[in-house]
Amino acid sequence: xxxxxxxxxxxxxxxxxxxxxxxxxxxxxxxxxxxxxxxxxxxxxxxxxxxxxxxxxxxxxxxxxxxxxxxxxxxxxxxxxxxxxxxxxxxxxxxxxxxxxxxxxxxxxxxxxxxxxxxxxxxxxxxxxxxxxxxxxxxx
Numbered sequence: 679x680x681x682x683x684x685x686x687x688x689x690x691x692x693x694x695x696x697x698x699x700x701x702x703x704x705x706x707x708x709x710x711x712x713x714x715x716x717x718x719x720x721x722x723x724x725x726x727x728x729x730x731x732x733x734x735x736x737x738x739x740x741x742x743x744x745x746x747x748x749x750x751x752x753x754x755x756x757x758x759x760x761x762x763x764x765x766x767x768x769x770x771x772x773x774x775x776x777x778x779x780x781x782x783x784x785x786x787x788x789x790x791x792x793x794x795x796x797x798x799x800x801x802x803x804x805x806x807x808x809x810x811x812x813x814x815x816x817x818x
Contacts, residue, residue, distance in 0.1 A: 683749070
């Protein structure tokens, strides 16, 4: 079965939990991003030296829904967009909790954990730029 496929916890509750965690670890200006009235991600900033670093963390439910539909152990009644959204948000929460556990013991800092999601421009994260340019620093 897909991890947390049967969750009944609403997107809104999960978004609140994520926001609380990010704020506890230094994020500010946390905003839920919406498209067509549906939450699609979070944007937040972190103070660094004399400036702010801006991050965008997308939550993509479509791959979750596809995985749920392929999974023989996920009941078909759960294979719908609303459930996939709940699952995707819960999975992001668990991922963030795991990352913050590393921060809490000093293994990494919050900037390093979220670096792929650093906004380089209004519409592009560091990871998106590197992917688009085929990771030039890795080419010999």
